[in-house]
Amino acid sequence: MRRAEGGSLSARLVFLVWAFVLIACGQQSYEPGVTYKNGVVVATGYTGGSPYGGWRDVLQVRTSNDPSAPLVLGDYDDSTPGVIKFIPRYPPSPGVVLHVKYKPFGEPGFTAVFGEPAETIAPTTRAARIYPSTNEWPANTLKMYVEFSAPMASGDAYTHIRVRDAEGRIVEGPFVEIEPELWDPTGTRLTLLFDPGRIKRGLVDNESSGPPLMPGRTVTIEVDPAMRDARGAPLSEKLTRTVRVTDAVRLPVDVKAWRIDAPKSASDDLVIAFPRPLDHALAQRAISISREGSRVAGKVALEDDETRFRFTPDAEWKSGAHEIVVDGVIEDVAGNRLGKVFDVDTSDPTQSTSATPSATIAFEVVPS
Secondary structure (H helix, E strand, O other): OOOOOOOOHHHHHHHHHHHHHHHHOOOOOOOOEEEEEOOEEEEEOOOOOOOOOOHHHOEEEEOOOOOOOOOOOEEEEOOOOOEEEEEEOOOOOOOOOEEEEEOEOEOOOEEEEEOOOOOOOOOOOOEEEEEOOOOEEEOOOOEEEEEEOOOEOOOOHHHHEEEEOOOOOEOOOOEOOOOOOEEOOOOOEEEEEEOHHHHOOOOHHHHHHOOOOOOOOEEEEEEOOOOEEOOOOEOOOOEEEEEEEEOOOOOOEOHHHOEEEOOOOOOOOEEEEOOOOEOHHHHHHHEEEEEOOEEOOEEEEEEOOOOEEEEEEOOOOOOEEEEEEEEOOOOEOOOOEEOEOOOOOOOOOOOOOOOOOEEEEEEEEOOO
């Protein structure tokens, strides 16, 4: 593993002055340096005390040379005098480059770049879609999904998915950084939760920082192509989505407001129209069709920015009474459920504090 180069001229001059002072005082000095071995970044030659803002003020590790990029998640170890170790929470995948900045005497510090070489793999995986798919998101949007065209590596998603405001500035701390990351079983869909502490009214984070998405403004979601797939290859291209943030939606999901287009022949689809977008993942598994207590097999699709549900039966419809069964886990994009809003106003006695477990809607199939 290579030692960090000395960095800028001013960093070297600062060190020489410091070393001269130490020698004059009769103390032995060691030139600061950074190495990387067995997945650990080791910075040596530190002579100061514990920094007020934590060790990240002295030793910073990113997967990009962009100084505004998020820091790599991990732990610092200062048990050895003069040595600071950084242990990434997730071992970097082959091909992931670590950009290290070490500031033993403050700015400007010096930099080093480490990483295991990646196999030469053509970048073919792409970030395919971001949900909600509508271009207008309420200010209290609770979660978003990113779908990829192939399985992805896990562990550094939060360093590669950013939210920027209309001026291009990074929105700080928009997501709850859950460990492990919320990947579906195929490794192709990632769920990101916007910080509910900043969404719910009356909480400290909401009042001090405001919601991650501010109504009346636009934000851009970007997926960095440096994000790696399961093979260790980067993405084939950057994905961005710009959305307009609208007023918060604080209404429970109400099945009575759904418009049902029942099949008019044995081969027709059942179509349900919603008054506003529902959660992309939950709607597909929370809505089912039954006949005489038995589930009807078929294929499900969400359309028109998650405002339309289409059910295509595997076999032709049988005439008679059917039911649409809605599981209580269903949510709209703001986390509102059956009979309950996500952000309950406890001072309003008309608002329910518990969701409805399930709901059913009857419809008749009368083939022509």
